[in-house]
Amino acid sequence: MSDTFVRERLADEEGMTLVELMISMTLLTVVLVPIGAAMLLSLVHSNGIRDRIADSSGAQLLSSYFASDIQSAGNSTSSPNPFVGVDTSGTGSCPALAGGDNLRLRVTTPSPDQPSTVSARTTVIYYSHPTADGYELYRRSCTTSSAGNPSLLVQNLSGATGFTATCNPIATCKTVNATVTMYNPKSVGSSGYTSSTFDFVGTRRTA
Amino acid sequence: MSGWIQKRSRDEGGASLIAVIIFVTIFGVVTSAILQFAGTGLRATKAVREERTKLVSADGAIDGAINAIRGSKKGLPSEGPCPTFTLPAHGNDPEVTVTCQAVGTATGGIFDDQPIWAILSLGKASGQGINKLGNFHTVISGGIFSSKDITSNGGPNCKDISDDSCNALTIYGDALALGTCTPNTGATPVVPTRLFTTTGGELTCLAGGSDAEREARGQDPGYPSALGSPASLDANTAAEVITLFGSASIDPPGVCQAGNTVVRFQPGLYTEQLKNLVPAACASAATWWLAPSAATCTPGAVGVYYFDFSDGAANWSLADDAKDVIGGRIATCSGAAVATGTPPWPTTTSGTPPCVDNDNSGVQLIFGGETRLTIKNSSNRLGICSGKPNASITNQRIVLYGLPSGTRPAAVANEIKAGSSPASTEFSPLTLSKSIIADNDFAHADLTGGLIGGVGAVKTATLTMSAFEDIPFGSTVTAASLEVVHKETAPATKPFTITATWKSMDKYGASVAAAQNCSGYTANPAVHTDTCNLLPTLQNPTFGPFVWKGLNGLNTVAVSFTSNLAAATAGTCNNGGKNCTGAAAAETATVDVDSVRLKVNYIPPGFEAHKAVSYSDCSDTGSAIFKSCNNPTTVVAGTVYAPTARMLVNVHNNNFTSFSRGVVVNTIDLNASASNKLPDQSPISLPGSGGTPPRIVLFTATINGKIRARARVQYIDKDASGEFIGYEVKVLEWQVLR
Numbered sequence: 001m002s003d004t005f006v007r008e009r010l011a012d013e014e015g016m017t018l019v020e021l022m023i024s025m026t027l028l029t030v031v032l033v034p035i036g037a038a039m040l041l042s043l044v045h046s047n048g049i050r051d052r053i054a055d056s057s058g059a060q061l062l063s064s065y066f067a068s069d070i071q072s073a074g075n076s077t078s079s080p081n082p083f084v085g086v087d088t089s090g091t092g093s094c095p096a097l098a099g100g101d102n103l104r105l106r107v108t109t110p111s112p113d114q115p116s117t118v119s120a121r122t123t124v125i126y127y128s129h130p131t132a133d134g135y136e137l138y139r140r141s142c143t144t145s146s147a148g149n150p151s152l153l154v155q156n157l158s159g160a161t162g163f164t165a166t167c168n169p170i171a172t173c174k175t176v177n178a179t180v181t182m183y184n185p186k187s188v189g190s191s192g193y194t195s196s197t198f199d200f201v202g203t204r205r206t207a
Numbered sequence: 208m209s210g211w212i213q214k215r216s217r218d219e220g221g222a223s224l225i226a227v228i229i230f231v232t233i234f235g236v237v238t239s240a241i242l243q244f245a246g247t248g249l250r251a252t253k254a255v256r257e258e259r260t261k262l263v264s265a266d267g268a269i270d271g272a273i274n275a276i277r278g279s280k281k282g283l284p285s286e287g288p289c290p291t292f293t294l295p296a297h298g299n300d301p302e303v304t305v306t307c308q309a310v311g312t313a314t315g316g317i318f319d320d321q322p323i324w325a326i327l328s329l330g331k332a333s334g335q336g337i338n339k340l341g342n343f344h345t346v347i348s349g350g351i352f353s354s355k356d357i358t359s360n361g362g363p364n365c366k367d368i369s370d371d372s373c374n375a376l377t378i379y380g381d382a383l384a385l386g387t388c389t390p391n392t393g394a395t396p397v398v399p400t401r402l403f404t405t406t407g408g409e410l411t412c413l414a415g416g417s418d419a420e421r422e423a424r425g426q427d428p429g430y431p432s433a434l435g436s437p438a439s440l441d442a443n444t445a446a447e448v449i450t451l452f453g454s455a456s457i458d459p460p461g462v463c464q465a466g467n468t469v470v471r472f473q474p475g476l477y478t479e480q481l482k483n484l485v486p487a488a489c490a491s492a493a494t495w496w497l498a499p500s501a502a503t504c505t506p507g508a509v510g511v512y513y514f515d516f517s518d519g520a521a522n523w524s525l526a527d528d529a530k531d532v533i534g535g536r537i538a539t540c541s542g543a544a545v546a547t548g549t550p551p552w553p554t555t556t557s558g559t560p561p562c563v564d565n566d567n568s569g570v571q572l573i574f575g576g577e578t579r580l581t582i583k584n585s586s587n588r589l590g591i592c593s594g595k596p597n598a599s600i601t602n603q604r605i606v607l608y609g610l611p612s613g614t615r616p617a618a619v620a621n622e623i624k625a626g627s628s629p630a631s632t633e634f635s636p637l638t639l640s641k642s643i644i645a646d647n648d649f650a651h652a653d654l655t656g657g658l659i660g661g662v663g664a665v666k667t668a669t670l671t672m673s674a675f676e677d678i679p680f681g682s683t684v685t686a687a688s689l690e691v692v693h694k695e696t697a698p699a700t701k702p703f704t705i706t707a708t709w710k711s712m713d714k715y716g717a718s719v720a721a722a723q724n725c726s727g728y729t730a731n732p733a734v735h736t737d738t739c740n741l742l743p744t745l746q747n748p749t750f751g752p753f754v755w756k757g758l759n760g761l762n763t764v765a766v767s768f769t770s771n772l773a774a775a776t777a778g779t780c781n782n783g784g785k786n787c788t789g790a791a792a793a794e795t796a797t798v799d800v801d802s803v804r805l806k807v808n809y810i811p812p813g814f815e816a817h818k819a820v821s822y823s824d825c826s827d828t829g830s831a832i833f834k835s836c837n838n839p840t841t842v843v844a845g846t847v848y849a850p851t852a853r854m855l856v857n858v859h860n861n862n863f864t865s866f867s868r869g870v871v872v873n874t875i876d877l878n879a880s881a882s883n884k885l886p887d888q889s890p891i892s893l894p895g896s897g898g899t900p901p902r903i904v905l906f907t908a909t910i911n912g913k914i915r916a917r918a919r920v921q922y923i924d925k926d927a928s929g930e931f932i933g934y935e936v937k938v939l940e941w942q943v944l945r
Binding site: 039057060061064068069071072074109110111112113115122205206207 | 233252255258259262266905906907917918919937938939940941942943
């Protein structure tokens with residue numbers, strides 16, 4: 001393509017030829033179709049992707065707290081005031097739950113530097129909290145003198161009992177198995193999203 | 208519109224730009240939202256990862272620190288400082304420092320509720336230390352430390368550790384003496400022949416050698432009392448002393464309970480022997496109960512009894528009192544009263560004290576001055592339980608505390624001023640000073656025997672002083688007198704009686720009328736001073752010194768001057784009323800009072816150090832804060848801390864002797880005779896199996912100055928065969944801190 005051809009081509013007033021048009025349309029189609037498909041897909045599946053990311057993040061947060069909380073749990077017969085290190089009843093040092101909240105796990109940690117001082121113990125509770133769109137899982141850490149702010153760990157909890165924790169063996173609760181199920185009905189079908197389930201295992205360090 | 212369409216249809220402009228813009232906009236919004244969401248997740252992941260790295264590093268460092276001392280005995284309270292463990296930084300992992308603290312030490316351990324040693328003797332003079340007397344084997348469950356000698360003289364040698372028929376000490380733990388252990392083989396280093404330690408226990412007798420590290424292990428822990436440190440107690444003013452206890456708790460009388468079989472005492476400051484405070488109704492009660500609280504039996508109270516009996520009468524002898532003494536919470540107590548019947552005492556097979564041990568209730572008996580305790584025979588037993596005192600002062604469960612320092616405030620000789628002008632119907636003018644100064648400002652009274660028949664006689668003139676100033680509540684009054692500055696004119700054969708009248712107190716502080724008659728004063732026209740000793744009627748001398756409990760007794764003093772003046776007589780007349788003889792005018796006298804002084808010498812209330820005073824009891828003439836004789840039943844469920852005092856402990860027959868939380872004294876003489884029927888029972892011990900204090904260590908992991916994890920760990924150094932250092936590690940608590 002010489003300079004002369006270009007100058008002539010620019011100078012003339014002729015439109016594109018059919019061939020040129022077909023080529024350009026073909027190329028445009030080749031480019032636009034996948035992009036459009038991608039856009040369509042993103043529009044269709046964005047909810048599902050978002051929820052998967054949220055579920056994954058929630059599980060990650062939960063795993064970060066859960067393992068160390070269980071690791072710190074006191075044993076069930078510590079003297080002089082026997083208490084249950086891992087339990088699902090009562091909120092310990094934390095304030096009572098609001099209506100609709102559902103206690104899922106309570107972990108009591110005695111302070112090693114004041115092991116027999118009840119007021120020095122830390123209580124960590126995990127509880128589900130209803131929202132307009134479903135349930136969320138919160139964690140709260142408290143002592144008798146201060147109650148920490150609740151931390152949101154998991155969105156899209158599948159229900160009030162979407163997080164469960166069980167002792168193994170039940171008598172000593174040396175190990176705690178937990179399962180969290182996350183489920184957002186609004187995203188079902190989006191990008192194949194159904195629900196997410198994660199299993200955790202925490203082991204108490206105390207004898 | 209049609210025009211626009213026609214025009215639009217004719218031009219050659221494309222719509223691709225608009226379509227692309229719309230597409231890119233929608234696509235960008237959706238994609239950016241998702242990417243932003245994903246980005247947040249990535250950032251959160253990073254933060255979570257970093258946090259987890261720190262926690263895992265802290266966890267790992269504590270694990271490393273636990274293992275670092277597992278093979279040693281570091282962490283035993285008596286083993287000196289526990290080393291710090293450092294996990295160096297590696298890659299993205301931060302450096303972690305783990306400090307190691309043997310709990311139960313005197314330097315800030317959080318389990319400071321027992322001494323390091325079962326016996327710690329601090330005396331460094333000749334004859335001081337730990338002396339084993341008698342001719343029978345004795346076991347001590349827990350280490351012993353003598354700042355001077357450990358002796359086991361008298362009686363036969365032992366064949367081995369299990370040989371009971373000898374005079375020896377077997378220690379379940381370490382045995383250290385900075386002085387000599389006798390007898391010994393004469394070898395160097397010193398090898399004692401009657402001092403044994405169980406497997407693994409250190410046995411060192413330095414024979415006067417210098418070893419700073421070992422010496423540091425036997426320092427006086429300096430435990431404060433439940434009321435505070437000795438220095439703080441010594442600094443208390445008289446008013447503060449009273450505030451500590453409350454004025455109602457100065458020599459409070461006992462209360463009869465359980466059908467008059469028990470006398471209940473309450474915490475307080477006692478200057479009187481308890482026998483002087485027993486109500487008559489329960490004088491024959493066999494048990495005295497030192498309750499943790501005056502008001503309730505509910506667990507949680509630690510009752511503090513400060514005993515500072517008067518010098519010369521300070522030996523509290525249970526045998527002389529013929530009583531059992533129980534201190535602490537009694538299980539059968541309900542409300543504020545103990546139920547009928549006394550709790551069971553220890554037997555040959557059970558050392559359970561009659562009080563409730565190992566809860567938050569109990570008593571602490573603080574001995575000041577010459578006060579000491581003696582148990583002479585099996586009929587009069589002692590059972591005391593400690594409680595956990597206020598942790599802000601001490602965690603030690605001390606049940607018997609010999610105050611190591613402090614001086615009672617100096618005695619005060621005081622003239623107590625009357626607060627108001629004197630009153631009298633006979634004296635005038637009443638302008639004399641308020642009892643202080645002899646200033647020749649007299650109040651004058653004329654006395655007369657009266658007319659014939661005594662009509663109009665004024666034989667007594669009374670001057671009343673009132674509203675006296677007070678002296679500190681709880682002061683021990685050593686002298687009290689009334690000094691009257693006065694002069695009289697009267698017939699030489701008519702002596703005066705000066706009577707001082709006031710209200711005194713009985714031993715319970717109740718007000719009773721009393722009068723001291725100071726008679727026999729001869730009228731003297733010169734100004735002079737007469738003294739009337741008030742002390743004999745202030746309190747019965749058999750109850751010891753009088754303790755001032757307010758102006759209840761001396762608020763008003765009436766001083767009366769009485770002379771037996773004769774009335775006028777008419778005589779006998781003859782001759783129709785003439786020649787009268789024998790008529791006499793009434794006798795008269797004058798009294799002029801310049802001042803009335805009330806003088807009181809007293810010692811304000813205060814704390815004072817235990818005084819070592821020799822006294823004869825238990826076939827021993829030495830000083831001691833505690834002595835027990837034959838067949839004593841002594842259950843002391845708490846620590847004895849009396850660093851300046853000596854103890855004499857006898858172990859005989861089947862009677863149980865147990866000091867179960869160790870003793871810290873200047874010197875201890877431990878006498879076990881062949882009649883001991885409990886050879887395997889340790890009369891002095893520390894809590895913990897085998898007599899060895901638990902090796903419990905607190906680890907604290909710090910990253911960049913912030914504590915990230917803590918763990919309290921117990922090392923079990925024994926397996927089935929007896930000893931295996933670091934055999935097992937038990938995590939008692941483990942805490943992750945974010």
